[in-house]
Amino acid sequence: MVKLTINGQSHDVDVEPDTPLLWVIRDTVGLTGTKYGCGIAQCGACTVHIDGKAVRSCSLAVSDAAGKQITTIEGLAQNGKLHKVQQAWIDNDVPQCGYCQSGMIMAVAALLKDKPKPTDADINQAISNICRCGTYQQVKAGIQAAVAST
Amino acid sequence: MTEIRLPQLERRTFLKSAVAVGGALALGFGIPFGQKARAEGAAAEITAWIVIAPDDRVTIRIARSEMGQGITTALPMLVAEELGCAWENVRAEFVAPEENLRRNRAWGDMSTGGSRSVRTSQDFLRKAGATAREMLIAAAAARWNVPAHECAAQDGVITHAPSRRTLRFGEVAAAAAAVAPPKDVRLKAPNEWTLIGTPRKRLDVADKVSGKPIYAIDVRLPGMLYAALAQCPVFRGKLADVDETRIAGMRGVRQVIRFDDAVAVVADGWWQASQALDALAVTWDAGRNGAVSSDTIAALLRAGLDSAEAGVGREQGDAVTRLAQSPTRLTAEYHLPYLAHATLEPQNCTAHVVGDQVEIWVPTQHGESAIAVAAAAAGVPPRSVKVHKMMLGGGFGRRGIVQDFIPHAVKIAKQVGRPVQTIWSREEDMRHDYYRPTMMARMTASLDADGLPDAWHVRLAGNSIIHTLFSGGFLGGGIDKHAQEGFTDDMPYDVAHFRVDFVERNAHVPVGFWRGVSHTQNCFFKECFIDEMAHAAGQDPYRFRRRLIGKHPQAEKFRAVLDAAAKASGWGEPAPPGHHRGMALEEVDNAFMGAVAEVSVGADGALKVHRFVCAIDCGHVVNPMTVEMQIASGVAFGLTAALFGEITIRDGRVHESNFHDYGMLRMADMPKVETILVPSGGFWGGVGEPPSAIVAPAVCNAIFAATGQRIRSLPLKNHDLRKI
Numbered sequence: 001m002v003k004l005t006i007n008g009q010s011h012d013v014d015v016e017p018d019t020p021l022l023w024v025i026r027d028t029v030g031l032t033g034t035k036y037g038c039g040i041a042q043c044g045a046c047t048v049h050i051d052g053k054a055v056r057s058c059s060l061a062v063s064d065a066a067g068k069q070i071t072t073i074e075g076l077a078q079n080g081k082l083h084k085v086q087q088a089w090i091d092n093d094v095p096q097c098g099y100c101q102s103g104m105i106m107a108v109a110a111l112l113k114d115k116p117k118p119t120d121a122d123i124n125q126a127i128s129n130i131c132r133c134g135t136y137q138q139v140k141a142g143i144q145a146a147v148a149s150t
Numbered sequence: 151m152t153e154i155r156l157p158q159l160e161r162r163t164f165l166k167s168a169v170a171v172g173g174a175l176a177l178g179f180g181i182p183f184g185q186k187a188r189a190e191g192a193a194a195e196i197t198a199w200i201v202i203a204p205d206d207r208v209t210i211r212i213a214r215s216e217m218g219q220g221i222t223t224a225l226p227m228l229v230a231e232e233l234g235c236a237w238e239n240v241r242a243e244f245v246a247p248e249e250n251l252r253r254n255r256a257w258g259d260m261s262t263g264g265s266r267s268v269r270t271s272q273d274f275l276r277k278a279g280a281t282a283r284e285m286l287i288a289a290a291a292a293r294w295n296v297p298a299h300e301c302a303a304q305d306g307v308i309t310h311a312p313s314r315r316t317l318r319f320g321e322v323a324a325a326a327a328a329v330a331p332p333k334d335v336r337l338k339a340p341n342e343w344t345l346i347g348t349p350r351k352r353l354d355v356a357d358k359v360s361g362k363p364i365y366a367i368d369v370r371l372p373g374m375l376y377a378a379l380a381q382c383p384v385f386r387g388k389l390a391d392v393d394e395t396r397i398a399g400m401r402g403v404r405q406v407i408r409f410d411d412a413v414a415v416v417a418d419g420w421w422q423a424s425q426a427l428d429a430l431a432v433t434w435d436a437g438r439n440g441a442v443s444s445d446t447i448a449a450l451l452r453a454g455l456d457s458a459e460a461g462v463g464r465e466q467g468d469a470v471t472r473l474a475q476s477p478t479r480l481t482a483e484y485h486l487p488y489l490a491h492a493t494l495e496p497q498n499c500t501a502h503v504v505g506d507q508v509e510i511w512v513p514t515q516h517g518e519s520a521i522a523v524a525a526a527a528a529g530v531p532p533r534s535v536k537v538h539k540m541m542l543g544g545g546f547g548r549r550g551i552v553q554d555f556i557p558h559a560v561k562i563a564k565q566v567g568r569p570v571q572t573i574w575s576r577e578e579d580m581r582h583d584y585y586r587p588t589m590m591a592r593m594t595a596s597l598d599a600d601g602l603p604d605a606w607h608v609r610l611a612g613n614s615i616i617h618t619l620f621s622g623g624f625l626g627g628g629i630d631k632h633a634q635e636g637f638t639d640d641m642p643y644d645v646a647h648f649r650v651d652f653v654e655r656n657a658h659v660p661v662g663f664w665r666g667v668s669h670t671q672n673c674f675f676k677e678c679f680i681d682e683m684a685h686a687a688g689q690d691p692y693r694f695r696r697r698l699i700g701k702h703p704q705a706e707k708f709r710a711v712l713d714a715a716a717k718a719s720g721w722g723e724p725a726p727p728g729h730h731r732g733m734a735l736e737e738v739d740n741a742f743m744g745a746v747a748e749v750s751v752g753a754d755g756a757l758k759v760h761r762f763v764c765a766i767d768c769g770h771v772v773n774p775m776t777v778e779m780q781i782a783s784g785v786a787f788g789l790t791a792a793l794f795g796e797i798t799i800r801d802g803r804v805h806e807s808n809f810h811d812y813g814m815l816r817m818a819d820m821p822k823v824e825t826i827l828v829p830s831g832g833f834w835g836g837v838g839e840p841p842s843a844i845v846a847p848a849v850c851n852a853i854f855a856a857t858g859q860r861i862r863s864l865p866l867k868n869h870d871l872r873k874i
Contacts, residue, residue, distance in 0.1 A: 033361020134786020
């Protein structure tokens, strides 16, 4: 049994301790906003926050997340108000197919927490998520809008 | 507030409102209101495309699939333009494929590909809107007892000008649904449009930023199990033996299912299934393709370049004889690899089979084909199948004609007797695709005294998509002209003696439609060789192209986009220090594109694409916002292929497995994409596929300008770009 705190709620999950956190979130807990893309921490579709830091959950054993604060895309909005990154994504029409965007948004939210005014180089370095639709230009516009909104 | 309904909910609206009607045309006509009218507060269906609720909310139904290209917004815009509703009240919902069959295909073709959604449905969608508008007006006029021609509809309100009375759409929707649809409706002229051509935000974004379960891979059903699938790594091979010893007692593992060509493990969770699948000892029978490699396939194609027999796609004059007699010839050979689609959502399908009833949740570009495929897999008639069309986590042609992600999933669920979600691992997805074919080209040309080609022979050799996907009878005369697109009547250049021919050499590797299809090869061959000819003639590539565009019926459009790209890119003016430019020109899916890439190549050979200017004339532009985004998307897609894209074959199987060895463009690599819309109007072109074709040649021509190196094969990761 592993004790997880996801979006402020605690879950006791009966899984093998080496199960990747991604699959526990998706299949055991049932939060499907976090996506499977590659399983080898290449694409970032599975990005969640662990104690506020962006982590690729496909490559983290669930036992390593025990006792930590896990936030998924479903928990990013607070008190019914979208996170500024989500709002910026809506305002700038960022998603196309949208499949990568949960992870993209989580990665950007963690970046902005760390660096409220990231440079272009900061963004290129920190946001290495794969978007197969190639929304990178809109993602950058969204980041700039989110920065400006604070 | 606009919204996209979750596909799961849509079925209920359908079951409530749908009534079988016979003989409907492509434009679905009004449903006899019958009992539905008595249901208080019910939304009324006014033509099959439009449902209007008493609170004025307008639901517009979409037959095509949404995979990021923006049809969830563009197609309703076409309807709403004529309907005259308030855009803010519009929401979209997918048509259930089985309803389309049940209602005699009232919504027409559901296949989504070839950049066809807008251009092939704009006519009947606008008519559907206009028809509904006339029905609403007729209902209002009847209520007021005035002639309909004295009434007009705008922003969801019908006004009788003489008496200054008004009625909202929601107030007359129920009555309008009972009005006989007019036989003929007048469509607005383009200069009367107020919605088409204006930038509109997508209707499906809110769900996509909040992690809503809108994709097939997100479906969760009571009692659902998960399956991981391994197909024979050598295409056309068989399953020989499975030893289950090593998975005995593995937690959560329920069942091993054997197929002729595959094996699946069913478990409580997908990770458990996947772990058990990896642990299984599986023996495959590779069949007779176990020794095939990229090298043997290349040899097959190279021999094709010398073949005496070839399917001629276009011939004028006598290029072969002229070239044989020409004292000086310019020749070059090009070679392009297989490419995978790599949709970020891997192939998956959730199925539930109860008796002879089959229900699937699937990311499909072709809902009706999904019915047929699922029915065949389950051995039931098509009418027993329900397909939940979900948002697609990428499509790019992977999920259209071929629906190979359905049969195993349906058979697994049938055998298990519970809902099962079958997910292909990324590795499985990478190694079992219908790939963009590998292709070679040999160019031979002679230049006249002015430096322009007077004879040009294009010899292509490669795999035929058409023959792979549509066996028997599809090709009149047997010549695959599709593989020659870009060189046939869609080529803008005047060459007195010209011939393009194709030697079909198929390997065992399955091939299919990949965003941009044969243009992704032929635009590279053509536009790179044009650059080579310009260089040989000592002429500027822009001026050379301009001189060569001659009597083509669309010459003006080609010239306009070429000029627009040249102008916007600063062609002919000094580039920033260290930057170099390359150009390309192509027509794809009835859209005309001119492009200029601006690159630098470091002393260490490091390539940076700084800027990509793409001018496009796609005729009428419905939503300029999504058009611009599709251009940027296509550029990223094309650049990914140019830089990294290569599927190689070893021992009959695909070597690449995931994004570490099948690289993807990331933020740091993304050039600044500048889209120049030069819509000439008067026609409807596509935008989803075209731009991906034009990237590689523009970039490679820029690399030549920077380094003097001719790039005749891709991807660029295989080339040493240090200056020679």
